[in-house]
Every structure is written in C-alpha cells, then in structure tokens.
Amino acid sequence: MITLSDCLELDARDPLRDVRARFATPAEDTVYLDGNSLGAMPADVPERVNALLLDGWRDARRRGWSHFDWLEKPWLLGESLAHLLGVGARDVVFSDSTSVNLFKLLAYGWKLQSPRRVIVTERENFPTDVYVAEGLARFVGDGAQLRLIDGPDDLPAALDGDVAVVYLSHADYRSGYRWDMAATNRLIHGCGALAMWDLSHVAGAIAVELERDGADLAVGCGYKYLCGGPGAPSWLYVHPRLQHRDWPVIAGWMGHEDVFAFAQRYAPLDGVRRHLAGSPSILANVALSAAADLWKSIRPEDLNWKHRSLSTLMVALLEQRCGALGVKVTSPADYDRRGGHIAFSHPGAGSVSEALLAHGVVGSFRKPDSIRFGLSPMALSHAQIWTAVDRLAQVLQTEVWREPRFAHVSV
Amino acid sequence: MITLSDCLELDARDPLRDVRARFATPAEDTVYLDGNSLGAMPADVPERVNALLLDGWRDARRRGWSHFDWLEKPWLLGESLAHLLGVGARDVVFSDSTSVNLFKLLAYGWKLQSPRRVIVTERENFPTDVYVAEGLARFVGDGAQLRLIDGPDDLPAALDGDVAVVYLSHADYRSGYRWDMAATNRLIHGCGALAMWDLSHVAGAIAVELERDGADLAVGCGYKYLCGGPGAPSWLYVHPRLQHRDWPVIAGWMGHEDVFAFAQRYAPLDGVRRHLAGSPSILANVALSAAADLWKSIRPEDLNWKHRSLSTLMVALLEQRCGALGVKVTSPADYDRRGGHIAFSHPGAGSVSEALLAHGVVGSFRKPDSIRFGLSPMALSHAQIWTAVDRLAQVLQTEVWREPRFAHVSV
Numbered sequence: 001m002i003t004l005s006d007c008l009e010l011d012a013r014d015p016l017r018d019v020r021a022r023f024a025t026p027a028e029d030t031v032y033l034d035g036n037s038l039g040a041m042p043a044d045v046p047e048r049v050n051a052l053l054l055d056g057w058r059d060a061r062r063r064g065w066s067h068f069d070w071l072e073k074p075w076l077l078g079e080s081l082a083h084l085l086g087v088g089a090r091d092v093v094f095s096d097s098t099s100v101n102l103f104k105l106l107a108y109g110w111k112l113q114s115p116r117r118v119i120v121t122e123r124e125n126f127p128t129d130v131y132v133a134e135g136l137a138r139f140v141g142d143g144a145q146l147r148l149i150d151g152p153d154d155l156p157a158a159l160d161g162d163v164a165v166v167y168l169s170h171a172d173y174r175s176g177y178r179w180d181m182a183a184t185n186r187l188i189h190g191c192g193a194l195a196m197w198d199l200s201h202v203a204g205a206i207a208v209e210l211e212r213d214g215a216d217l218a219v220g221c222g223y224k225y226l227c228g229g230p231g232a233p234s235w236l237y238v239h240p241r242l243q244h245r246d247w248p249v250i251a252g253w254m255g256h257e258d259v260f261a262f263a264q265r266y267a268p269l270d271g272v273r274r275h276l277a278g279s280p281s282i283l284a285n286v287a288l289s290a291a292a293d294l295w296k297s298i299r300p301e302d303l304n305w306k307h308r309s310l311s312t313l314m315v316a317l318l319e320q321r322c323g324a325l326g327v328k329v330t331s332p333a334d335y336d337r338r339g340g341h342i343a344f345s346h347p348g349a350g351s352v353s354e355a356l357l358a359h360g361v362v363g364s365f366r367k368p369d370s371i372r373f374g375l376s377p378m379a380l381s382h383a384q385i386w387t388a389v390d391r392l393a394q395v396l397q398t399e400v401w402r403e404p405r406f407a408h409v410s411v
Numbered sequence: 412m413i414t415l416s417d418c419l420e421l422d423a424r425d426p427l428r429d430v431r432a433r434f435a436t437p438a439e440d441t442v443y444l445d446g447n448s449l450g451a452m453p454a455d456v457p458e459r460v461n462a463l464l465l466d467g468w469r470d471a472r473r474r475g476w477s478h479f480d481w482l483e484k485p486w487l488l489g490e491s492l493a494h495l496l497g498v499g500a501r502d503v504v505f506s507d508s509t510s511v512n513l514f515k516l517l518a519y520g521w522k523l524q525s526p527r528r529v530i531v532t533e534r535e536n537f538p539t540d541v542y543v544a545e546g547l548a549r550f551v552g553d554g555a556q557l558r559l560i561d562g563p564d565d566l567p568a569a570l571d572g573d574v575a576v577v578y579l580s581h582a583d584y585r586s587g588y589r590w591d592m593a594a595t596n597r598l599i600h601g602c603g604a605l606a607m608w609d610l611s612h613v614a615g616a617i618a619v620e621l622e623r624d625g626a627d628l629a630v631g632c633g634y635k636y637l638c639g640g641p642g643a644p645s646w647l648y649v650h651p652r653l654q655h656r657d658w659p660v661i662a663g664w665m666g667h668e669d670v671f672a673f674a675q676r677y678a679p680l681d682g683v684r685r686h687l688a689g690s691p692s693i694l695a696n697v698a699l700s701a702a703a704d705l706w707k708s709i710r711p712e713d714l715n716w717k718h719r720s721l722s723t724l725m726v727a728l729l730e731q732r733c734g735a736l737g738v739k740v741t742s743p744a745d746y747d748r749r750g751g752h753i754a755f756s757h758p759g760a761g762s763v764s765e766a767l768l769a770h771g772v773v774g775s776f777r778k779p780d781s782i783r784f785g786l787s788p789m790a791l792s793h794a795q796i797w798t799a800v801d802r803l804a805q806v807l808q809t810e811v812w813r814e815p816r817f818a819h820v821s822v
Contacts, residue, residue, distance in 0.1 A: 024469045037473035046464050049694070053457050057640055058435045061773060062448035064641055097689025099663030100511055111550060123675060128664035128689065131677035135662025139522060140551070223690070229468055230475055230693035251546025252510030253539035262777075264534060266542035278508025278539065279634070281695040282641035283460070362472060366673075 002316055007382040010309055015302035016377055019294050023227075023379050030360045031388045036173075036201060036341040036374030037364055039227035042290035052286045064282070071259070073285040074276050078235060080292035081226070084300055085199075085218070086209030087237055094288065095254075095276045098200060098221040098234040102132045104275055105217045105236055106167060107249040109194045110136065110144070112242065113164035116193070120158050120166045123148040126173045129198055133167060152179060159191040165217075166193050170208070171201035171339020174366055176331040178202065178339040185214035194242075200224055203235075205340030205377060206307050207300030216242060225340050225376055226295070228288040233280065238272045252277030294378060306377035308335055313382055314342050314375060317389040325396035330370065341374040348401055352392075355401035359391045413727055418793035421720055426713035427788055430705050434638075434790050441771045442799045447584075447612060447752040447785030448775055450638035453701035463697045475693070482670070484696040485687050489646060491703035492637070495711055496610075496629070497620030498648055505699065506665075506687045509611060509632040509645040513543045515686055516628040516647055517578060518660040520605045521547065521555070523653065524575035527604070531569050531577045534559040537584045540609055544578060563590060570602040576628075577604050581619070582612035582750020585777055587742040589613065589750040596625035605653075611635055614646075616751030616788060617718050618711030627653060636751050636787055637706070639699040644691065649683045663688030705789060717788035719746055724793055725753050725786060728800040736807035741781065752785040759812055763803075766812035770802045 024043040056064040078092035137144040149158050166188045171178040188195040196217040204225030216239045222232030254276040257267045268274035329344045353365035363373050435454040467475040489503035548555040560569050577599045582589040599606040607628040615636030627650045633643030665687035668678045679685035740755045764776035774784050
C-alpha cells in the first residue's frame with residue numbers, strides 16, 4: 001500500500017525540486033494534469049514579456065533586432081533543449097508551428113529520397129501529422145502516396161524500396177504507447193527509408209537520444225511538456241548528415257546565409273538553421289525563453305528519474321485506489337513503452353472528467369471512455385499525484401459524477 | 412512655405428486623432444519613422460497580454476481553448492482588417508509568418524494553374540519574396556521556373572501562356588514605388604495568370620480594394636503599419652472564386668473542417684480558413700488584437716486622407732528644409748504611386764541616419780545612400796513630421812553627421 005508519506009518522501013528526493021519552485025502558482029488549489037496539452041507557466045514569464053513590450057517594442061522598436069537577441073533566439077532556444085533530445089547544440093532550432101515544421105521536414109526528407117514515392121505513417125497518428133502528409137502527397141502528386149499502418153506490428157510488412165520516409169509519433173496521443181525508437185529506426189534504415197519522428201508527447205517529459213538512436217528528422221511542439229505557453233513555437237531537428245543535402249522547402253530570409261544583406265538570390269544558412277523561414281514571433285520566443293532556462297538546468301537522467309517515478313506512482317495509485325471503482329489503466333504496463341501521459345478508461349469517463357474539474361483536477365477526456373493525465377516532471381510533485389488520485393477516488397466512490405450537472409462532455 | 416502651425420492645423424482636422432491617443436508613449440521624446448519595419452505599440456497591449464498569461468495560461472491552461480476566443484482569433488483578427496483591404500470579412504485570416512504565408516499561397520496558386528510552370532516576379536522584390544519563389548520552384552522541379560523582371564515596364568513582355576502566377580510587392584521596400592494594382596491585374600489576367608500581391612509595405616498605411624481591383628491572392632505582415640508587434644502573425648487573402656478549388660498545401664488541423672473531432676483524414680474548412688495550419692501563438696494573437704481593435708474603428712477614407720496628408724507634407728518639408736542640404740526625395744513624385752514610406756538619398760546617408768538616431772529620429776538606412784521614413788497614419792501626427800524634418804535639417808546644417816561617432820553604418 002502506497003501512502004501519502006511515501007509520496008512526500010519521493011518529493012524530498014526529487015532532483016527537480018528547484019525547477020518546480022520556479023513555476024507560477026495558480027489562483028486555485030488545482031492539480032493540472034494537462035501538461036500533455038498545455039504545460040505550466042514559469043513564474044517569470046510576465047516579467048520577461050513586459051520587459052520585451054516596454055524596452056523592446058515600445059522603446060527600441062526596429063532596433064530591437066540589433067539591441068536584443070531577437071535574431072538569435074530561434075537557435076538559442078534550440079541550444080537549451082539539445083541535451084534533453086540527445087542532439088548537438090547546433091542541430092535544433094525553434095520556429096513556426098508544429099504543423100508547419102512537420103510539413104517542412106517531411107517535404108525535405110521526401111525530396112531527398114526521390115525517386116521513392118511512399119510515406120508510411122500510422123492511420124491513428126495524431127490528426128495533424130496525417131493531414132500534413134496527405135496534403136503533401138496531394139500537392140506533389142506524381143505517384144506520391146501514403147501507406148497507413150495500424151501499429152508497430154504492421155511496420156515490417158509496410159517497408160520496401162518505395163518507402164521514402166517513415167513518419168511516426170514517438171508516443172501515441174491517446175494510449176501513450178511509446179515506440180522503441182532505436183529498434184524502429186534500425187528497421188526503417190534497413191529498407192533505405194528515412195525515420196521522421198513527432199516527439200510532441202515525449203519531449204520535456206522524457207529525455208531521448210535522437211542522434212544515438214538514429215532519428216533522421218524530428219519535430220515537437222513547444223507548449224506541452226516544454227511549458228512554452230499556448231501556441232508556443234515548435235522545434236525541429238535534422239541529422240547532421242542530412243543538413244546540407246538541399247535547400248529548405250520554405251526558403252525564407254531568416255534561413256538565408258546573411259539575413260540583413262538583402263541579397264537578391266537565396267543561399268542557405270549553414271546547417272539546420274536554413275529551415276528558419278520568416279520573422280519569428282518575438283513575444284512567443286521571449287515567453288518560451290523562461291522555460292528554456294529551466295530546460296538548461298536539468299540533467300537528462302534527472303528528468304528521466306522523475307518522470308519514471310511519477311508515471312509508476314500514478315499507475316500504482318490508480319490501481320490501488322480506483323481499480324475496484326471501474327478504472328482500468330490502458331497505457332502500456334511496461335514503463336519503457338509509455339510516453340508522457342497515462343491513459344485510463346472508465347465507462348463514465350466524460351462525466352468523470354467534468355466532475356474532476358469541479359474537484360480541482362484538470363485532465364482531458366477522449367471519446368469514448370478515456371481520460372488522460374499528463375505527467376510533467378518539471379511542474380508536478382508526487383504529492384500532487386496523490387491528491388489527484390485521491391480526488392478521483394472520491395468522485396467515483398460518492399458517484400457524484402452521475403449528477404446531471406456533470407453530464408456535459410468536455411472537449 | 413509650410414510652417415509648424417500649418418502642421419498643427421492639419422492635426423486638429425486629423426480624423427485618426429483618437430486612434431493616435433491609444434498608442435503607448437515611449438520613454439524618450441523620439442519620433443519613430445520606422446513604422447515600415449516595426450509599428451508602434453498600442454497602450455493596452457501589456458494589460459491584454461498579462462491577462463492572457465494569468466487568467467489564460469496560468470489558470471485556465473488547456474481550457475483556454477474553450478473559455479476564450481483562442482481558436483477563433485485568426486479569423487476575428489482578419490474580420491477587423493477586411494474593410495481596410497477591401498475584401499469580405501470572411502476572406503482574410505491571420506496565421507504564421509509572412510514567408511510561410513507567401514509559400515502557402517504561391518504554392519496553392521501555382522498548383523491551380525497547372526500545367527503552366529512560370530512564376531513572374533521582380534528581380535528586386537523584397538528578398539524573402541524572391542527566396543520563397545526560388546525555393547518553391549526548386550522543390551516542385553518539373554520545369555518550374557522564375558521569370559525575373561526589372562519593373563512595371565518589363566511586365567507586358569514577360570506575360571505569356573506559360574505564366575502561372577505573377578507575384579509582386581504592392582510597394583517596393585526601398586523606393587516605396589506602388590504599383591497600379593487595378594491596371595496591373597487586368598494585364599495579368601489578360602494572359603490567364605493569377606495575380607498575387609505582398610502588401611507588407613502598404614496595408615495599414617493605405618486602404619486598398621483588393622477584390623474590386625482583381626487581386627487573386629495576397630499576403631502581408633502584421634508588424635509594420637498594422638502595429639501588431641515584433642514578428643506578429645501575418646495575414647493572407649484568397650479571392651472567393653479560388654477558395655474552394657483545392658486543399659491548402661499545408662493541411663494542418665487548424666484548417667480541418669472540425670478541428671477538435673480528431674478525424675483520421677483531412678477535410679478542409681470552408682473558405683480561406685483552410686489555410687490555417689498549426690496552433691497559432693496565442694500571445695502573439697492577443698498582442699495583435701489590441702491593434703485590431705484600432706483597425707476596426709478606422710474608416711478607409713480616413714486612413715487614406717491621413718496617409719496622403721502625411722506623405723505630401725513630408726515630401727514638401729524635405730524639399731523646403733533639406734533640398735539645399737543634399738537631400739533628394741527618391742520616392743515617386745506622384746502620390747498615387749507611393750507606398751507607406753518616403754525614401755530620400757543623401758551622400759552621407761549612413762552617418763546621417765546614425766546622427767538622426769542620436770537626435771531622436773528613428774528612420775532606416777539602406778545601402779548605399781538611402782534613408783527611409785515610414786509614415787504610419789495611425790501613430791504619427793503632422794507635428795511629428797515637422798519635428799523630424801526640423802531635426803534632420805539641424806543635423807545637416809551643423810554637419811554633426813560628419814563626426815566620427817556617427818561613422819558607424821546602421822543595419
């Protein structure tokens with residue numbers, strides 16, 4: 001039997017205690033388990049953003065581009081994250097939205113692999129991933145096609161000499177299933193395809209080793225476990241051996257070798273930075289920089305200890321406290337196959353999720369019967385996991401979730 | 412002879428007086444004539460952004476997507492601008508950077524025009540415009556090519572049955588030359604090509620009539636005369652008759668017909684909104700919304716009266732006060748052929764620009780001998796035009812610009 005004092009003991013050993021203290025405390029006593037959607041706000045974001053607005057926009061105006069680090073921010077942010085991705089400091093940059101970066105790198109990889117014409121992805125990959133691939137195939141035409149698989153077991157049969165890129169989410173956005181990246185990349189490379197990964201549901205929750213494990217291209221969002229704020233810029237990674245093989249697909253001035261030379265013709269910046277396209281949102285980058293200073297201070301092994309600890313605790317507590325109340329953990333039992341969040345099912349999941357909100361626990365419901373709890377190692381304590389499961393047990397025991405006021409199904 | 416009191420009299424008649432009062436006052440007594448680069452900050456931006464950070468990000472977290480207008484913002488911002496572009500309220504949206512939107516629409520137009528393979532643009536178009544077209548042609552291959560012209564006189568000879576899209580900046584970023592849009596579009600349509608315009612140096616300075624004048628596709632930045640902040644999202648417009656012809660090139664979930672349905676396959680949203688791709692930066696959109704409330708309050712004819720008045724005054728004062736001191740206005744003499752800014756030459760332009768900065772006038776220098784003054788009708792008064800030219804005359808008369816401390820050439 002796990003007790004609250006076990007949780008407090010784990011918190012006393014938490015290597016990310018100091019990081020956790022640097023997040024803003026919300027107005028209410030709420031446990032936010034929606035880090036898989038939008039992460040917590042570092043406490044110094046308002047101060048940083050206000051300084052940008054007054055000293056930068058109001059007073060410096062266009063001179064901000066030379067007085068401050070507006071121009072360098074996209075790669076400075078990347079440098080802060082590189083060690084948690086297992087890539088070189090110069091091999092990752094922040095820019096644009098996740099969907100736009102997915103398009104940029106998928107199109108880049110697809111072109112490098114010409115005349116191969118097939119993109120392999122999961123039928124139930126996160127929607128925008130599939131849409132971007134569908135849109136690209138439709139745009140380029142000329143025999144380009146998607147080959148959809150239903151999970152890891154289907155992958156070997158989908159691989160042949162026509163496959164240009166295999167394009168997967170490292171962790172499934174519903175079940176949390178996390179692919180074995182090294183083994184999968186070996187399989188993909190065996191047929192001469194490139195391996196492209198969307199790490200939105202992993203980066204910032206679990207430190208990975210993209211270069212060691214053979215990822216060719218990778219993209220992730222900045223707003224989930226990376227705590228960059230609503231709609232924060234996304235990061236992109238290109239393996240060093242592929243960085244100089246061609247121009248970026250969207251050739252913009254921020255990816256030009258000399259941005260303020262106003263040269264008449266395009267020439268790409270060195271390395272991955274060529275994939276920067278237009279002027280970045282400086283507000284978004286400054287907000288994100290608060291989180292970046294936190295990433296910088298975190299050792300990969302500490303992030304992984306903490307996430308494993310939270311995830312293991314959550315599964316054990318859900319089973320111990322709520323197993324007899326209809327809760328069934330649907331995420332993989334093996335921790336190594338789990339991404340950032342835990343998913344569980346309950347027949348009344350929609351209403352339970354609503355009732356939980358009213359009891360100060362923010363999770364997210366997915367039709368038909370699933371609830372997801374995002375486990376942010378930076379922002380959460382073990383005691384909060386205890387509190388969340390305790391409140392869930394209460395909601396289920398008292399059957400308060402059956403009240404009509406909770407019948408509304410949340411988005 | 413124009414006097415200061417003439418300027419004050421014009422200010423008394425300024426229909427945008429109330430709009431001007433809603434901008435923040437910078438710390439120093441500076442005249443910012445760099446609205447062609449980064450516009451002024453509406454005074455209520457910090458308050459709006461702080462509310463977003465605390466009530467939205469910190470407290471509501473992911474629920475912000477249903478509690479606030481985060482999802483609708485891209486088209487609400489577009490609706491606020493539509494009347495100043497002369498387009499339907501539903502025909503313009505804000506998203507992504509200018510370069511990314513240029514790519515999205517150029518690629519869309521190019522595909523609609525298949526099998527035509529040629530994109531016509533100006534050799535000295537703004538660099539990112541040319542780069543995006545070069546990058547697109549390289550990516551699609553298959554005979555796609557750029558045909559570069561050196562100005563309006565070259566256009567007729569460049570048009571034939573191979574031309575897919577003619578892709579121009581409405582106003583030149585150096586000289587300020589503004590194309591006659593209606594006449595140019597007639598010419599372009601005469602050969603069956605589409606007309607695509609970058610309005611970055613016009614929108615927010617001069618109200619235009621995109622639909623009446625036959626523009627097919629248009630893009631503009633949010634940070635210059637629209638005063639949306641550093642790296643603000645960009646807008647894009649697609650003529651209604653072209654909106655439903657195909658999928659967007661970047662098919663992302665924000666452009667799906669039911670974004671939170673998490674459907675497995677892509678289906679485009681109705682109209683221009685399909686070109687929204689990934690999650691927008693909510694911070695950037697909230698900052699931009701302060702300016703959008705100003706656009707909404709402005710009648711097109713008032714914007715145009717004010718801009719014409721500022722531009723005419725600036726040219727007259729430059730000639731009257733500085734003509735004998737080496738200043739030569741290089742922007743077109745005909746107001747109807749001038750965009751948002753005025754450009755003038757001076758043999759010591761780089762140093763003059765630096766000296767002006769030290770004397771509280773922010774313009775921008777372009778090699779080899781040009782200075783640009785951006786004329787924002789929303790943020791500037793006629794008296795400020797007087798002050799700026801007065802300071803320029805002083806700098807030139809005293810020859811203070813020859814001092815070694817001003818020898819540095821600004822970017």
